Amino acid sequence: MTSIGQSYLKKLSRRNEPYVFLVLLALCLLIEIRSGQFFSSNNLVDISSAMIVPGLFAIGAFMVIVSGGIDVSFPALASLSAYATTKFLLDIQYEGNVFLALVIALAIGALLGAFNGLFIGYFKLPALIVTLGSSSVFKGVMQGALNSKQLTTIPVGMREFGVSSLFIAKNPVSGLTSRMPVAFIALVVVLAIVFVMLKYTMFGRAIYGIGGSEVSAHRAGFRVERTKFIMYILVGMIASLAGIIRTCMMQQNHPTNMLGMEMNIIAGVVLGGTLITGGRGTLLGSMLGTLLIVIVENSLILIGVPTSYKSVFVGALIIVGTGMSAYQVMRMNTEKRTKGRRKEAVR
Amino acid sequence: MGEKLLNALNIDKSFVGVHALNQVNFSLSSGEIHCLAGENGSGKSTLIKVISGVYAPDSGEIEFNGRHYQKMTPIEAINQGIQVIYQDFSVFPNLTVMENLALNSELADKRKWVNWKRIREIAEESVKKINFKVDLDALVGSLSVAEKQMIAISRALMFNTKLIIMDEPTTSLTKKEVHRLFEIILKLKEQGIAILFVSHKLDEVFEISERFTILRNGEIVGTGSTKELDQKKFSYYMTGREFNPSHFIPEHIEKDALFEARNISLEKHLRNISFELHKGEILGITGLLDSGRSELALAMFGAKQIDEGQWYKNGEPVRLDSVRDAIGQNIGYVPEDRLSEGLFLPQSIGDNIIISEIDKLTKLFGVMDKDKKEKEIDHWMKELSVASPLASNACQTLSGGNQQRVVLAKWLACNLDILILNGPTVGVDIGSKHDIHAILQNLARQGLGIIIISDDLPEVLENCSRLLVMKNGEIVANINTSTSDEKTIYSYML
Numbered sequence: 001m002t003s004i005g006q007s008y009l010k011k012l013s014r015r016n017e018p019y020v021f022l023v024l025l026a027l028c029l030l031i032e033i034r035s036g037q038f039f040s041s042n043n044l045v046d047i048s049s050a051m052i053v054p055g056l057f058a059i060g061a062f063m064v065i066v067s068g069g070i071d072v073s074f075p076a077l078a079s080l081s082a083y084a085t086t087k088f089l090l091d092i093q094y095e096g097n098v099f100l101a102l103v104i105a106l107a108i109g110a111l112l113g114a115f116n117g118l119f120i121g122y123f124k125l126p127a128l129i130v131t132l133g134s135s136s137v138f139k140g141v142m143q144g145a146l147n148s149k150q151l152t153t154i155p156v157g158m159r160e161f162g163v164s165s166l167f168i169a170k171n172p173v174s175g176l177t178s179r180m181p182v183a184f185i186a187l188v189v190v191l192a193i194v195f196v197m198l199k200y201t202m203f204g205r206a207i208y209g210i211g212g213s214e215v216s217a218h219r220a221g222f223r224v225e226r227t228k229f230i231m232y233i234l235v236g237m238i239a240s241l242a243g244i245i246r247t248c249m250m251q252q253n254h255p256t257n258m259l260g261m262e263m264n265i266i267a268g269v270v271l272g273g274t275l276i277t278g279g280r281g282t283l284l285g286s287m288l289g290t291l292l293i294v295i296v297e298n299s300l301i302l303i304g305v306p307t308s309y310k311s312v313f314v315g316a317l318i319i320v321g322t323g324m325s326a327y328q329v330m331r332m333n334t335e336k337r338t339k340g341r342r343k344e345a346v347r
Numbered sequence: 348m349g350e351k352l353l354n355a356l357n358i359d360k361s362f363v364g365v366h367a368l369n370q371v372n373f374s375l376s377s378g379e380i381h382c383l384a385g386e387n388g389s390g391k392s393t394l395i396k397v398i399s400g401v402y403a404p405d406s407g408e409i410e411f412n413g414r415h416y417q418k419m420t421p422i423e424a425i426n427q428g429i430q431v432i433y434q435d436f437s438v439f440p441n442l443t444v445m446e447n448l449a450l451n452s453e454l455a456d457k458r459k460w461v462n463w464k465r466i467r468e469i470a471e472e473s474v475k476k477i478n479f480k481v482d483l484d485a486l487v488g489s490l491s492v493a494e495k496q497m498i499a500i501s502r503a504l505m506f507n508t509k510l511i512i513m514d515e516p517t518t519s520l521t522k523k524e525v526h527r528l529f530e531i532i533l534k535l536k537e538q539g540i541a542i543l544f545v546s547h548k549l550d551e552v553f554e555i556s557e558r559f560t561i562l563r564n565g566e567i568v569g570t571g572s573t574k575e576l577d578q579k580k581f582s583y584y585m586t587g588r589e590f591n592p593s594h595f596i597p598e599h600i601e602k603d604a605l606f607e608a609r610n611i612s613l614e615k616h617l618r619n620i621s622f623e624l625h626k627g628e629i630l631g632i633t634g635l636l637d638s639g640r641s642e643l644a645l646a647m648f649g650a651k652q653i654d655e656g657q658w659y660k661n662g663e664p665v666r667l668d669s670v671r672d673a674i675g676q677n678i679g680y681v682p683e684d685r686l687s688e689g690l691f692l693p694q695s696i697g698d699n700i701i702i703s704e705i706d707k708l709t710k711l712f713g714v715m716d717k718d719k720k721e722k723e724i725d726h727w728m729k730e731l732s733v734a735s736p737l738a739s740n741a742c743q744t745l746s747g748g749n750q751q752r753v754v755l756a757k758w759l760a761c762n763l764d765i766l767i768l769n770g771p772t773v774g775v776d777i778g779s780k781h782d783i784h785a786i787l788q789n790l791a792r793q794g795l796g797i798i799i800i801s802d803d804l805p806e807v808l809e810n811c812s813r814l815l816v817m818k819n820g821e822i823v824a825n826i827n828t829s830t831s832d833e834k835t836i837y838s839y840m841l
C-alpha cells in the first residue's frame with residue numbers, strides 16, 4: 001500500500017465513524033441472518049421513516065454539543081410548539097395545506113430557541129441548567145397555560161401531509177407494504193443545509209471554534225454570544241419542525257409522548273463520535289449513531305428479543321460505544337505524550 | 348533602533364478598590380525587544396490589556412504609530428498592528444493547523460463563507476514567514492507547546508503587525524525551544540517589528556531584551572537598558588526586598604544514611620542508580636529532560652515500580668511499590684506539575700493542606716474533628732505564611748508561589764522523614780522562590796532529608812549540599828556544590 005493510503009487509513013482508524021459503521025453493519029447482518037427480514041425493502045423504508053424525527057433532533061443536538069453546550073429541552077420545546085400549532089389551526093378550523101403549520105411551528109420554535117439562546121448566549125449561564133429549566137417551563141406552559149389534552153384529530157392539511165408518500169415499498173415475500181413519507185425530504189434538506197453551514201460558513205466554524213476554546217474564539221474576533229444565540233434559535237426551529245412532522249405522521253397529537261427522548265438522541269450523537277465536551281464530531285457520525293439506536297429500538301424484535309429488553313440493549317450500546325470513544329481519546333493522549341518525549345530525546 | 352512606536356503617557360487604571368496602574372509612562376520603538384517584568388499582581392497584565400485595547404484607561408493617553416488615542420478598542424489595536432500572544436496561545440485545539448492559522452485574518456476581513464482553498468493559501472503564506480514546518484492538516488491539539496506557540500506567532504504576523512506582545516512565552520518550553528523562539532524573535536526584530544516580552548525569568552531578560560521595564564504594585568520602579576541590570580538590582584526592583592543568596596550549609600549531617608538506593612534499574616529510564624541521603628542534608632538531582640531524573644523521582648515515591656535494585660531506609664530494606672508504601676515510609680513528593688498532580692484547585696486552601704493527614708483528624712466513628720482541623724490549617728497557613736485572607740478560599744485563587752506553599756504544607760503536616768521536590772520553583776516568582784528556598788533550608792536544619800530535582804542550576808547550587816548529575820538514566824557525577832560551578836555541571840549533563 002502506498003504511504004498516502006496508509007496515512008489515510010491511520011487517520012480513518014482514529015475516527016469514530018468507521019467503528020460505528022462496522023457495529024451498525026454487524027448488527028444489520030445479525031438481524032438479517034436471524035430473521036431474513038432486515039434487508040427487505042419494506043423494513044429499510046420503515047427504518048428510514050422511523051429515522052426522520054430522531055434524525056432531526058440529532059442534528060440540533062449535534063450542533064449544540066459541538067459548540068460545547070448541551071440541550072435537554074428539545075423534546076419539550078418540540079411538544080409545546082407542535083401542540084400549540086395544531087391546537088391553533090384546529091381552533092380557527094384551518095382547511096389549507098401543511099405550509100402554514102410548518103411556518104407557525106418554525107416561528108414558535110425560533111421564539112423558544114431564542115429563550116434558551118438568550119440565557120445561554122448573552123447571560124452566559126450553563127447550558128445544562130438553562131435547558132433543564134426551560135424544559136420544565138415549556139412543559140408547564142403546554143400543560144398549564146394551554147391546558148393540553150390529547151388531540152385525536154389534526155387539521156386536514158397536516159393529515160394529508162402525514163400520509164402522503166414518496167413511494168411505497170412492498171415486501172415480495174410477506175406482501176407487507178411500507179410508505180416512504182414525504183417528510184423524509186425534510187430530514188435530507190435540513191441535513192444538507194446544516195452540513196453546508198457547518199463546513200462552509202464562518203458561522204459554522206464559529207460553532208466548532210467555540211466548542212474548542214471559547215476564550216480563543218472570543219480573542220479571534222468571533223462574536224461568541226451572538227453565535228450561540230442564533231444557534232439555539234436554529235436548534236429550536238429544527239426541533240420544532242421535528243415535532244410538527246411527528247404529529248403529522250402519527251395523525252394525532254399526544255402532548256407528552258416525545259418527552260424523555262433527549263437521552264437516546266444525545267447518546268446517539270455521542271455514540272457517533274461527537275466529543276461530549278465540544279469541538280469535535282461530524283454530522284455523518286451523529287446520523288450513524290442515531291441510526292444505530294433507531295435500529296436497536298425498532299428491529300430487536302426481529303431477532304426475537306422481547307421489547308421489554310430494549311432499554312437494556314440501548315443502555316449497553318451507549319456504555320460500550322461511549323466507552324470506546326473515551327478509550328480512543330485516552331490512547332491518543334498517551335501516544336501524544338510518548339511522541340513528545342521521543343522528539344525531545346532526538347534533540 | 349527605529350523611531351518611537353508606542354508611547355503610553357500617565358496611564359491610570361483602577362478596579363474596584365485596587366489601583367492597578369498608577370501614572371505609568373511607557374514607551375517602545377520599532378524593532379525594539381523590550382522586557383516587561385513584575386511579580387504577580389504588579390499590574391503587568393493590566394498594562395498589556397490597556398495597550399491592546401481590552402481595558403480603557405481611567406486617565407492618560409496612548410500614542411501609537413503617530414496617532415493619539417484616549418482609548419483603543421481591541422479591533423482598532425489589531426488594525427493598527429498590535430498583536431497579543433497570550434500564555435495559552437488562544438488556539439483551537441480541535442481544529443486543524445490550517446484553520447487555526449487562517450481563521451483570525453478571515454474574520455478580520457469579515458468573510459462570511461469559508462473557502463478551503465483560500466484558507467490553505469493563507470496558512471501556507473503565514474508559516475512561510477517564520478519558516479515554520481508543520482503538517483497543515485494536523486489537529487493543533489496534537490502538537491507540542493512550542494509548535495502551538497509557533498502557530499500563534501505565524502498567525503499574528505498576518506496583520507501587518509508592528510508590535511507583538513508575548514505574555515510569558517517561555518513558561519512551558521524546554522531550553523532548546525526557548526532558544527529557537529529567541530531566534531525567531533530576532534528575525535522579527537530585523538523586520539522592524541517591536542516585541543514586548545513579559546517574563547519574570549532573569550536569564551531570559553538578559554539574553555534577549557535590549558530594554559526592560561519593571562512594575563511593582565502598579566508603578567514603574569525601574570526602566571532602562573538591560574546592560575545596566577544585574578541579578579541583585581533585578582530582584583530588588585521586582586520585590587522591593589534585598590536578597591542575599593545564601594548557600595545552604597548543613598549544620599549537622601548524620602553519619603548513617605537515612606535513605607539509600609542500591610543498583611536501581613527501571614526499563615530504559617534508569618540504570619544502576621545508587622546513592623545515599625543523610626538526615627539534615629539537601630541532595631540535588633539534575634540532568635536534562637530525558638536523563639531519567641523525573642523517573643527516579645517517581646520511583647522513589649512508589650509511582651513507578653523498579654525492575655531491579657533495593658531501597659533502604661535507616662539501614663533496613665524497604666519496598667516502595669506504590670504511593671501508599673512511600674507515604675507509609677514517611678516519604679513525601681511535590682510533583683513537577685503542582686497544578687494537575689499536587690493540588691485540588693477548586694477546593695479550599697485549608698482542605699488541600701490537611702488532605703494527606705485527614706485520617707488523623709477524626710473523632711469517634713471517623714467523624715471530622717472540626718476544631719482539630721481548623722487548628723491544623725491555621726498552624727500551617729502561618730508557618731509557611733500563605734498569603735490569603737481566608738483558608739476557605741479556593742486554591743486556584745492563589746499565585747504560583749503560594750500554591751507551592753500549600754503543597755509543601757500538605758506534606759509537612761504528615762511528619763515526613765524524606766521530602767522529594769521535583770522542580771520546586773517552576774513558575775514561581777522571585778520573592779516566593781526565595782521564601783520557598785528559605786523554608787526548605789530551614790526544614791533540612793530541623794533534620795528532614797530533602798531531595799530537590801531541578802534543572803535550574805543556580806537553584807540547586809544555592810540550596811543543595813550535594814548534587815547528583817544524571818545522564819541517559821545513569822548518575823554520571825556526584826558533586827560537592829560548594830566547590831563547583833554551573834559550567835562544570837553543565838559539561839556533565841551534556
